[in-house]
Every structure is written in structure tokens, then in C-alpha cells.
Amino acid sequence: MSLNKLSAVEIATQVAAGTITCEQVARDCIARMQQREPVLRAWSYVDPDLILRQAKALDARTVRGPMHGVPVGVKDIIDTVDMPTEMGSPIYAGYRPQSDASCVALLRAAGALIFGKTVTCEFAGATPGITTNPHDPARTPGGSSSGSGAAVADFMVPLAFGTQTGGSVQRPSSYCGIVGYKPSYGLINPQGVRPAAESLDTVGLMARTVEDVELSARVLTAGAPVAWLPGEARVRVGLCRTFAWDKAEAATRDAIEDAARRLSTAGFAVKNIELPASCSDLPLTRETINDYERARAMSFEWQTHRAQLSEGLARTIGKGLTIPQARYIDALNLVERCRRDVAPLFERVDVLLTPTVNGEAPLGLSHTGDHGFQSIWTQLRLPAITLPTHAGPNGMPVGLQLIGPLYEDRALLAAAQLIFRALGRGPVIHAA
Amino acid sequence: MSLNKLSAVEIATQVAAGTITCEQVARDCIARMQQREPVLRAWSYVDPDLILRQAKALDARTVRGPMHGVPVGVKDIIDTVDMPTEMGSPIYAGYRPQSDASCVALLRAAGALIFGKTVTCEFAGATPGITTNPHDPARTPGGSSSGSGAAVADFMVPLAFGTQTGGSVQRPSSYCGIVGYKPSYGLINPQGVRPAAESLDTVGLMARTVEDVELSARVLTAGAPVAWLPGEARVRVGLCRTFAWDKAEAATRDAIEDAARRLSTAGFAVKNIELPASCSDLPLTRETINDYERARAMSFEWQTHRAQLSEGLARTIGKGLTIPQARYIDALNLVERCRRDVAPLFERVDVLLTPTVNGEAPLGLSHTGDHGFQSIWTQLRLPAITLPTHAGPNGMPVGLQLIGPLYEDRALLAAAQLIFRALGRGPVIHAA
Numbered sequence: 042m043s044l045n046k047l048s049a050v051e052i053a054t055q056v057a058a059g060t061i062t063c064e065q066v067a068r069d070c071i072a073r074m075q076q077r078e079p080v081l082r083a084w085s086y087v088d089p090d091l092i093l094r095q096a097k098a099l100d101a102r103t104v105r106g107p108m109h110g111v112p113v114g115v116k117d118i119i120d121t122v123d124m125p126t127e128m129g130s131p132i133y134a135g136y137r138p139q140s141d142a143s144c145v146a147l148l149r150a151a152g153a154l155i156f157g158k159t160v161t162c163e164f165a166g167a168t169p170g171i172t173t174n175p176h177d178p179a180r181t182p183g184g185s186s187s188g189s190g191a192a193v194a195d196f197m198v199p200l201a202f203g204t205q206t207g208g209s210v211q212r213p214s215s216y217c218g219i220v221g222y223k224p225s226y227g228l229i230n231p232q233g234v235r236p237a238a239e240s241l242d243t244v245g246l247m248a249r250t251v252e253d254v255e256l257s258a259r260v261l262t263a264g265a266p267v268a269w270l271p272g273e274a275r276v277r278v279g280l281c282r283t284f285a286w287d288k289a290e291a292a293t294r295d296a297i298e299d300a301a302r303r304l305s306t307a308g309f310a311v312k313n314i315e316l317p318a319s320c321s322d323l324p325l326t327r328e329t330i331n332d333y334e335r336a337r338a339m340s341f342e343w344q345t346h347r348a349q350l351s352e353g354l355a356r357t358i359g360k361g362l363t364i365p366q367a368r369y370i371d372a373l374n375l376v377e378r379c380r381r382d383v384a385p386l387f388e389r390v391d392v393l394l395t396p397t398v399n400g401e402a403p404l405g406l407s408h409t410g411d412h413g414f415q416s417i418w419t420q421l422r423l424p425a426i427t428l429p430t431h432a433g434p435n436g437m438p439v440g441l442q443l444i445g446p447l448y449e450d451r452a453l454l455a456a457a458q459l460i461f462r463a464l465g466r467g468p469v470i471h472a473a
Numbered sequence: 474m475s476l477n478k479l480s481a482v483e484i485a486t487q488v489a490a491g492t493i494t495c496e497q498v499a500r501d502c503i504a505r506m507q508q509r510e511p512v513l514r515a516w517s518y519v520d521p522d523l524i525l526r527q528a529k530a531l532d533a534r535t536v537r538g539p540m541h542g543v544p545v546g547v548k549d550i551i552d553t554v555d556m557p558t559e560m561g562s563p564i565y566a567g568y569r570p571q572s573d574a575s576c577v578a579l580l581r582a583a584g585a586l587i588f589g590k591t592v593t594c595e596f597a598g599a600t601p602g603i604t605t606n607p608h609d610p611a612r613t614p615g616g617s618s619s620g621s622g623a624a625v626a627d628f629m630v631p632l633a634f635g636t637q638t639g640g641s642v643q644r645p646s647s648y649c650g651i652v653g654y655k656p657s658y659g660l661i662n663p664q665g666v667r668p669a670a671e672s673l674d675t676v677g678l679m680a681r682t683v684e685d686v687e688l689s690a691r692v693l694t695a696g697a698p699v700a701w702l703p704g705e706a707r708v709r710v711g712l713c714r715t716f717a718w719d720k721a722e723a724a725t726r727d728a729i730e731d732a733a734r735r736l737s738t739a740g741f742a743v744k745n746i747e748l749p750a751s752c753s754d755l756p757l758t759r760e761t762i763n764d765y766e767r768a769r770a771m772s773f774e775w776q777t778h779r780a781q782l783s784e785g786l787a788r789t790i791g792k793g794l795t796i797p798q799a800r801y802i803d804a805l806n807l808v809e810r811c812r813r814d815v816a817p818l819f820e821r822v823d824v825l826l827t828p829t830v831n832g833e834a835p836l837g838l839s840h841t842g843d844h845g846f847q848s849i850w851t852q853l854r855l856p857a858i859t860l861p862t863h864a865g866p867n868g869m870p871v872g873l874q875l876i877g878p879l880y881e882d883r884a885l886l887a888a889a890q891l892i893f894r895a896l897g898r899g900p901v902i903h904a905a
Contacts, residue, residue, distance in 0.1 A: 122773070139568055146772035227672055227805075228798075230769035236664045263765075264798040333695075337662035340578035341554070366660075366696040370880045373659075448802045 044069040049111045049199040049253040053152075056110040063110035067096035067154060070112045074156075074197045080178050081195055082171045083188040085117045086124045087157030095154045106152030107260055113148055114192045114201030116185075117158040118165045119244075120233040121145055128235055129161040129170050129185075132346045142233025144202060144244055144261055151260045156198050159188025162409060164339065165204055165237045168351040169409050175217060176437055176470045180402040183213030184409030189247045190217035200253055203245045206237040206331065208398065208415025210245035211427045211442060216402035216410065218429040218438030218469050220461075222246045222254040223415075225448045226422035229261050238334035240373070241327075241419050251458040254426070258450065267451045270459045278304055278460070279314030279390035281444070284321045285413045290400035296431035296439050297396050300464055304394075307463045314390060317382035320417065322375055327416045329364060329372040336361025376420050380447075383421055387446040392456045397440040401433035414442065424450040426457045430464040438469045476501040481543045481631040481685040485584075488542040495542035499528035499586060502544045506588075506629045512610050513627055514603045515620040517549045518556045519589030527586045538584030539692055545580055546624045546633030548617075549590040550597045551676075552665040553577055560667055561593040561602050561617075564778045574665025576634060576676055576693055583692045588630050591620025594841060596771065597636055597669045600783040601841050607649060608869055608902045612834040615645030616841030618679065622649035625679045632685055635677045638669040638763065640830065640847025642677035643859045643874060648834035648842065650861040650870030650901050652893075654678045654686040655847075657880045658854035661693050670766035672805070673759075673851050683890040686858070690882065699883045702891045710736055710892070711746030711822035713876070716753045717845045722832035728863035728871050729828050732896055736826075739895045746822060749814035752849065754807055759848045761796060761804040768793025808852050812879075815853055819878040824888045829872040833865035846874065856882040858889045862896040870901045 044066045047055070055061045071089045078084060092112075099110055120126050120138035127133045140146075145155060160170035162185035172187040174180040175195040182191040186203030190213030193201050203210040205223045214221025222245055229244040236242055246254050255267045270276065280301045286294065305311040336343070336358045342350060343358050350358070386393070396414045403410060418425045424447070427440040443460065445453030476498045479487070487493045503521045510516060524544070531542055552558050552570035559565045572578075577587060592602035594617030604619040606612040607627035614623040618635030622645030625633050635642040637655045646653025654677055661676040668674055678686050687699045702708065712733045718726065737743040768775070768790045774782060775790050782790070818825070828846045835842060850857045856879070859872040875892065877885030 122777075133571070136571055139565070140773040140777075143769045143772045146776050147769065150772065150776050230766060230772075231671060232668045232770040233773070239663060240659055261769075262798045263794070263796065263801075334662065337575045337579065337693075338664040340575045340582065340662075341572040341665070344578050344582050345554075345572075362695070364695065366694045369695075373880065448805065451798075 043073070045073040045196045047199065048250045049108065049248065050256055052111050052199065053108050053256065057105060063099040063154060064093065064096040066110050067092050067112060070156065070197055077195055077197065081173055081175055081191050083159055083191040083195070083197065085127055085158045085160045085188065091123065092154065092156055099152060099154060106150060108148060108256065109152030110154060111200060112154045112156040112198040114156055114159045114189050114198045115145055116189050116202050116204055117161045118204060118235040119145060119202055121155060121158065124158050126158065129163040130349065132342055132349045140233065143230040145233070147261050148257065159192055159201055161185050162187065163351050163354055164235065165206060165209060166354050166357065167409065168353050169406055173406065174402050180404055180437065181216065181406055181409050183216035183402060185209040186213050186247065187409065190214055190219060193247050193249060194219045199248060200257055201247045203247050204234060205243050205245050205415070205419055206241045207327065207412035207419060210247060211415040211425060212398050212410050212412065214247055214427040215397040215438060215440030218467065220248050220251055220254055220429065221427040222258065223419065223425045224258065224450050225424045228450060236338045238331045239338065240330060240334060243419065251454055251461055255454050264451055267454050270455050273308065274459060275308060275310055276392065276456045276459060277310045277390040279312060279386065279393045281314045281316060281393040281395045283316055283395055283414065283417060288399055288413055289396050292433045293396050293400045293439055297394065297441055300430060300441050301394060304460065304463060312390065314386055314393060317379070319375070319379045319382050323379060323417050323420050324413065326372040326376050327420055329368055330376070332357055332361035333364045333369040380421055384446065392453060393444040395442050395444060397427045397442040401435055401437035401439055418444050423447055424453045426453060428457060428461045429467050430461070431467040432469045436470040438467055475505070477505040477628045479631065480682045481540065481680065482688055484543050484631065485540050485688065489537060495531040495586060496525065496528040498542050499524050499544060502588065502629055509627055509629065513605055513607055513623050515591055515623040515629065517559055517590045517592045517620065523555065524586065524588055531584060531586060538582065540580060540688065541584030543585045543632060544588040544630040545585045546588055546591045546621050546630045547577055548621050548634050548636055549593045550636060550667040551577060551634055553587060553590065556590050558590065561595040562781065564774055564781045572665065575662040577665070579693050580689065591624055591633055593617050594619065595783050595786055596667065597638060597641060598786050598789065599841065600785050601838055605838065606834050612836055612869065613648065613838055613841050615648035615834060617641040618645050619841065621679050622646055622651060625681060626651045631680060632689055633679045635679050636666060637675045637677050637847070637851055638673045639759065639844035639851060642679060643847040643857060644830050644842050644844065646679055646859040647829040647870060647872030650899065652680050652683055652686055652861065653859040654690065655851065655857045656690065656882050657856045660882060668770045670763045671770065672762060672766060675851065683886055683893055687886050696883060699887050702887050705740065706891060707740060707742055708824065708888045708891060709742045709822040711744060711818065711825045713746045713748060713825040713827045715748055715827055715846065715849060720831055720845055721828050724865045725828050725832045725871055729826065729873055732862060732873050733826060736892065736895060744822065746818055746825060749811070751807070751811045751814050755811060755849050755852055756845065758804040758808050759852055761800055762808070764789055764793035765796045765801040812853055816878065824885060825876040827874050827876060829859045829874040833867055833869035833871055850876050855879055856885045858885060860889060860893045861899050862893070863899040864901045868902045870899055
């Protein structure tokens with residue numbers, strides 16, 4: 042097997058055992074990237090020489106980290122000291138930050154190899170980059186962490202950073218057929234990540250296995266290793282259709298119901314859970330909070346580079362600047378109330394099971410899809426994980442989403458691993 | 474009167490009326506700065522030519538903003554596109570950011586003149602810069618917003634940005650004898666401000682009047698103008714000694730008791746309010762949260778520039794890296810519980826009255842003072858304002874602190890203005 046197919050845990054284990062070298066891994070990932078990048082366009086910056094220099098330096102090191110030799114993609118709104126950080130915007134063409142973001146520095150310190158920068162929507166918003174879906178180049182990979190989703194799904198790297206303000210980790214993970222993890226708000230330190238809407242922005246991880254998410258999250262947060270659950274553990278699953286259920290395509294609704302049925306058969310305790318009524322306003326609060334904060338986070342670009350902003354982003358900023366403080370505060374207070382209303386649901390279940398996104402990746406590259414099913418949980422600040430368990434009518438991946446209680450990320454990962462084992466990976470079109 | 478003595482509101486009003494020019498204001502502020510800077514050392518970067526170019530450009534503009542011509546100092550962890558941002562650290566000597574921080578861009582767009590960068594403690598932490606207290610150069614101005622406090626108190630600028638993670642706006646405001654405003658967490662957008670401990674960091678404003686704080690906060694947040702209260706408004710004041718009361722110097726305790734007495738005599742409804750028992754752990758949670766987050770926010774510098782960090786900061790980072798995720802999460806959960814426990818106090822009172830800091834600015838420049846009385850409120854995320862109403866045994870300023878309910882910043886400012894009028898400015902040593 043080519044080493045680019047290995048998981049992060051496998052790479053770390055085999056490098057530690059001395060059975061493979063960081064350079065061998067890097068060379069296979071580079072080969073895969075060079076083969077497929079003309080179609081995928083997942084990378085805004087990738088330099089094989091720089092990758093190989095890093096790999097050789099890692100092989101030469103006597104002190105070894107827990108992620109030694111693991112290649113990692115970094116969404117291009119996250120600062121890197123040795124590569125440009127262009128934010129998906131011509132305003133930052135060629136921009137070289139002074140330092141690595143916290144999450145990059147922490148993984149580097151653990152021995153990870155920073156492979157390159159992945160294509161992002163403009164400032165992690167809605168205006169897409171040029172990346173295509175690895176399962177069908179006529180379709181969007183989702184966004185805004187578009188390149189991260191495509192590169193991981195296509196076996197260029199086992200792991201990549203994304204960020205989520207609405208659904209920017211979960212949606213591309215579902216569309217590309219990988220595991221997407223959006224932690225509890227704030228759990229992965231956001232220093233050095235370009236803010237979009239500060240009170241929602243969350244650094245997330247995209248991988249092909251739950252174990253890879255666990256390893257990197259543990260390194261980033263000094264977490265104790267997750268105790269994986271035995272097959273007979275009776276995890277309580279709440280099927281939560283949410284008020285957006287009718288917007289899901291029939292095949293997606295079927296996939297979620299199918300998952301609930303099969304989990305029940307497999308011995309999981311499955312019950313229906315409804316979101317509190319207060320949560321039905323979350324689409325409105327999301328728009329208010331996102332636009333108000335984003336308009337301010339983009340003040341400099343708005344004042345000095347307005348002509349270089351996309352029409353869509355300029356419209357959002359213009360709108361955000363007209364929102365009065367009082368309306369913003371009303372939205373913050375309402376979301377806080379929703380957080381309090383939702384917390385008790387987790388006395389009855391361990392995880393919620395809910396759609397990740399309406400359906401398969403849509404055709405075309407002009408729109409990265411709808412955040413309705415993802416931004417609920419981003420606003421609630423709850424940890425979320427997407428698993429690639431199903432396929433849609435066109436054979437494209439359809440994920441399901443699991444949600445845990447605030448800060449119970451490790452328990453969510455344990456439950457997710459068990460559920461993923463029970464349901465298996467979805468039968469999707471295979472990348473070339 | 475020299476124009477550098479004017480408030481921001483007065484400058485904006487008179488510039489708008491055409492009775493003074495931005496250049497005249499700038500020249501008087503520059504003159505004051507040049508006269509006093511050799512003793513105060515408040516600025517890490519200030520360039521009279523750049524100031525005058527800005528002033529002339531503002532005078533030439535036909536479109537006028539609500540803060541046209543108001544000189545503003547900017548703490549040197551806040552990005553500015555036309556000046557270095559050195560973070561109080563040799564690691565960032567000469568560093569020029571690519572853009573203005575959100576708060577800088579928003580004030581510039583309102584016509585403010587960015588006067589220069591003010592001295593900060595190293596990365597807004599505890600290791601002091603070289604600034605002296607404007608009332609006694611043998612004493613600290615407080616920190617970490619040291620230069621902002623000194624420059625405003627000394628009439629170099631009417632307004633400056635500070636940031637607060639523990640007590641970095643409130644403490645220097647008390648020590649320097651000015652008005653310090655730490656908004657509700659998140660209300661002033663932090664994009665472009667170097668994070669210290671993300672879940673606590675708050676951008677604040679330092680000025681000589683409550684009205685100046687109100688004007689700039691309104692511009693930054695699209696707030697409606699505050700409706701100032703008539704003299705007969707019966708504001709309910711809760712005298713809150715906190716569990717740190719015994720650490721306050723006798724003169725500070727006397728000052729707070731005196732304020733409560735005089736407010737009562739003046740017709741305010743004053744009662745005693747005790748903090749809930751849960752809050753007694755806030756000093757511990759503060760240390761855990763600060764150290765855990767700061768260690769991660771400083772990952773890059775820790776990995777690559779460790780020798781250029783001060784001993785104190787290196788010790789904090791080293792300590793923070795050993796804190797397990799579980800202990801960090803316990804601290805977050807405890808603070809969240811405190812927030813919920815404290816909220817109902819504001820059914821009984823409109824504002825809490827409490828010490829800002831133990832006492833006068835201590836002698837010496839090696840330590841910027843204790844954050845005990847400030848970090849309670851930073852953690853609770855409540856809006857806080859310090860007023861320079863008293864003096865200590867050495868004639869140095871002693872402030873009092875008013876706290877309002879979350880997001881009720883405008884009501885807090887209105888109450889603070891009324892209370893400041895009732896108590897008057899403290900009789901402090903005058904700057905030269």
C-alpha cells in the first residue's frame with residue numbers, strides 16, 4: 042500500500058517503530074498530490090522541496106513527538122511562518138505571516154509535517170475557491186474548508202485543519218466523505234487564525250478516522266487519551282431531526298433513519314429527541330451574529346480594499362454594519378438561552394444523531410452548500426463530529442452528524458468511534 | 474487652554490464646528506508628548522510627522538466622521554498598518570502588520586487620528602515595559618496597558634485603547650487617575666489584537682471622561698447614544714466588598730465606604746451585596762484558564778524564540794503546558810456557574826460599587842500591581858468602569874469600580890456618569 046493511504050495514527054506508530062521514514066511518507070503524499078492536484082486544486086500553496094526538507098529534518102531528529110512524520114494540511118486562513126497565508130483573497134496575495142498559529146505550532150512541536158496550505162473560501166466565508174470534489178470534479182467539495190476536505194478525502198494527507206463559523210468543517214467533510222470534528226467552542230486555541238465571526242469561529246480537524254481526530258485533538262489540548270468503548274457499550278443515541286428536517290433531501294432523511302434503525306438493532310438505546318422551541322430562531326441569530334461580527338472583523342479590508350472583496354462578502358459586510366448593537370445583543374442573549382435549554386437533553390442521551398447537511402454535494406462550483414444543519418450546533422458551541430456512513434442517489438457521500446454535551450468532546454469521540462464501527466463506511470464512488 | 478487638554482467629545486464638537494482644526498489639536502498633543510515623554514516613556518512608537526500628515530489629511534476631508542480629529546493611543550499589541558506592533562517583546566522588534574485591527578480601522582473610519590503605539594507589558598502579560606506613572610515617576614503606571622494609562626492621564630491624548638485579560642485596563646486607569654472601561658466580553662471586536670488568554674481578553678477604552686468612553690464605544694459597536702440620567706435618577710448601587718476586601722489597603726476601603734456614604738446622602742439607593750460563594754474560587758480559575766490559554770497562544774514563540782521571552786512569561790507558559798485539558802474544562806465550567814450565580818444580583822441593584830485595585834500605584838517599576846479586584850469581573854465577563862474619584866495617603870489616584878449586568882454597557886455608562894458627577898474627581902497630585 043502507498044503510504045499516503047495510511048492514517049495519522051498508523052504513520053505515527055510506524056515512524057516511531059522505525060519501519061517507515063517521514064521522508065517515505067512525504068514522498069508518497071507528494072506523488073498523490075502531484076497526480077491529482079490538476080483536477081482537485083486543493084492547495085493554495087504546496088512546495089515539494091519544503092515538504093522534503095521538513096521530512097528529512099524530522100527523520101534526523103532524535104527527540105520524537107507523538108505525531109512524528111504525520112503530514113497535515115492547513116486551511117489558508119491559518120498563519121504559517123514558512124508559507125504564505127492568503128485567506129482566499131487577492132488582498133493577501135503572497136502575504137507571509139510573522140509566526141505560526143497556535144494550532145500549527147503545537148502540531149509541529151509534536152513532530153507533524155506541515156504539508157501545505159489548503160484552499161479556503163474568501164476569508165472563510167461563502168465565496169468559493171477553485172477546489173473540486175474528489176469524487177466528482179463537477180461538484181463542490183463544500184466550504185469554506187474546501188481544500189482540507191478534498192485533500193484528506195483524496196489521500197493526499199491524512200489530516201487537515203479546518204475552521205467552522207457556520208458549517209465550514211462539517212459540510213465539506215460530509216460532501217467529501219471524511220470524518221469532520223468541530224470541537225466545543227474554544228477548545229482548540231484560535232490564536233493566529235483569521236477571525237470571521239469571533240463568537241462562533243472554531244478550529245476543527247478533518248481526517249479519515251475518528252482515531253486520527255482523537256490523536257491530534259489530544260496533542261492540541263493536553264487531553265487524556267480517549268478510552269475507546271467496548272462493542273457492547275450501551276451508548277444512548279437521540280435521533281434529533283431538528284426544525285430543518287424538511288430541508289433535507291429524502292435520501293438524507295432515509296440515511297439518518299437507517300442509521301437510527303441499525304444502531305437500535307445493534308444494541309444502542311435510540312430515542313427521539315426534539316430541540317427546544319427556542320432553537321427555532323437559530324437561523325436568524327446566526328445571520329445577525331455572523332454579519333455583525335464579520336463586518337467588524339473585516340473593517341480594515343472594507344475601508345481600504347473594498348474593490349478587492351467579492352460582491353457577496355461586500356454585501357454581508359455592508360449589511361453587518363447597519364445592524365444596531367441592540368439587535369446583536371438580543372441575538373447573543375437568545376443563543377445563550379438556547380444553550381441553556383439544550384443542555385438538559387444530555388441527561389437523557391449521550392449523543393444526538395442528526396443530519397450533517399441536506400444531501401450530496403451539489404453540482405457546480407459556485408456555491409458550497411447550505412449551513413442550516415451545521416450552524417445550529419456551531420451556535421450552541423457543542424462538539425460535533427461528522428461520519429461518512431452513507432451515500433446519496435448519485436453515489437456521493439452523505440455524512441451523519443453526532444453531537445455531544447459542551448466540553449464532553451472526549452466522550453463524543455469515544456461514542457463516535459463505536460457508532461462508526463457499527464455503521465461502517467458508506468459505499469461511495471472511489472476517487473481515481 | 475492648550476487643545477491637548479480637551480476631551481474627545483470637545484475635540485470632535487469643535488472640529489465639526491470649524492472652531493479648531495485637526496492639525497491644531499495634533500500639534501498641541503505632540504508638544505505635550507515631546508515635553509513629557511522623556512520622563513513618562515509612554516510610547517513604543519510615535520512619529521510627529523506621521524501624526525501631522527494624518528491631521529492635515531483629516532482637515533482636507535469633506536466627509537467628516539463622529540470622531541474627526543480625535544487623537545487616539547493604541548496599545549502595542551493591537552495591529553496598525555502604518556506603525557510597528559512590537560508586543561512589548563524583542564521577538565517582534567520592528568514588526569509591521571499587514572493591516573489595522575478592527576478597532577483601529579473603525580475609529581479611523583470615524584475620523585480619529587491614530588497618534589501612536591503605547592507601551593505594553595510583554596504580550597499584555599505581567600512583565601512591565603518602561604513607562605512611569607505620570608503622577609510620580611518612581612511608581613508604576615500599572616499594566617499591562619501601561620502607556621495608554623500614562624498618555625491619557627498626562628494629557629498627551631484624550632483616548633487610548635487598552636486590553637484586559639486580568640486587570641490590564643482597570644488597574645492602570647486607577648493608578649493613573651483616569652476613566653477605564655472594560656466592556657462586556659466580546660462587545661468590542663478583538664480582530665487584529667494579539668490574544669493573551671482568548672476566553673478572557675477584552676478590548677477596552679481609557680479616557681478622562683465617561684462621555685469620551687461613550688462616544689468611542691458607540692462608534693465601535695453601532696450603539697444608540699446613551700441617554701444620560703438626570704441628577705434626580707435613583708440609581709440602585711450595591712456596595713460589593715468581594716472576598717478580596719481584606720487585601721485592599723485601609724485607605725482604599727475607606728474610599729469605597731466614603732463613596733457609598735456620599736452616594737447614599739446624594740439620594741442613591743445603596744445596599745450591601747455579597748458575591749455568591751461560588752465566586753471565591755475565581756482566583757484559582759483565573760490562573761488555570763489564563764495559563765492554559767496563554768501557553769497555547771504563545772506556542773510559536775515558545776517553540777522558536779524561547780530565549781527572548783522574559784523569565785516570568787516563560788514560567789507561565791511552561792506551567793500552562795502542564796495543565797491537563799480536564800482541569801481547564803473544570804475551570805471553564807466553574808466560571809460559567811459563577812456567571813449564572815451572579816446574574817440575579819442585578820435584579821436588586823443597577824450597578825455594583827467595588828474597589829478597582831488594592832490601593833495606590835506601588836513604588837518601583839518592576840511590578841504592575843495586583844489583578845485580584847479586576848480579574849473577578851473579567852472572568853464574569855461583566856462590563857466594568859473605573860472612575861478616578863479618590864486619592865490615597867501619598868496623594869496618588871485611587872479609583873472605584875462600577876460593574877453592570879452583561880451587555881448592559883450603555884446603562885452602566887449612564888449610571889457611571891451620574892455617579893462620577895456626584896462624587897467628583899479625586900484630589901490627586903498634578904502632573905507637571
